[in-house]
């Protein structure tokens with residue numbers, strides 16, 4: 413699939429701010445792919461497409477999940493903000509013609525994460541959180557410092573742990589439900605980082 417076609421289509425489907433975030437995520441994904449020796453072109457594509465379903469109305473997302481997708485459990489349905497991840501993975505395949513499983517899987521898990529994420533999934537998850545075009549600079553700098561101070565996968569796990577910790581705090585503060593996967597990933601990262 414032609415890259416210009418993908419960018420133009422995304423520009424039409426997303427709000428201006430979301431499109432800016434998308435470009436930020438794609439460029440940050442390249443940087444992280446370089447740092448960890450991963451395929452930069454693939455990272456760019458995953459970053460570009462990660463929020464491709466983000467601007468669809470919730471009822472449309474729910475309809476697609478109900479009719480087409482089997483891998484969305486009740487916990488994930490509790491927060492509408494996360495529904496664009498499974499649908500985004502579906503759109504990447506069916507609308508944007510992406511066949512690479514690694515790209516599809518990274519889009520699929522970019523909101524709530526998943527236990528035992530691979531390196532590629534981890535960098536896309538982080539790129540979404542720390543891209544410099546729209547995300548808070550202090551937070552991004554803090555995460556980037558964790559990565560540069562701690563080379564290798566352990567640094568990635570430490571950075572992810574910081575992100576999941578922040579997400580859980582924020583959900584608790586707003587009295588929102590926390591899905592089981594988010595807690596499982598947090599516990600897994602804690603074990604890895606603390607070497608329990």
Ligand SMILES: [Fe+2]
Pocket residue numbers: 462463466496522523540
């Ligand atoms: Fe997203």
Ligand SMILES: [Fe+2]
Pocket residue numbers: 433437462463540
């Ligand atoms: Fe995003």
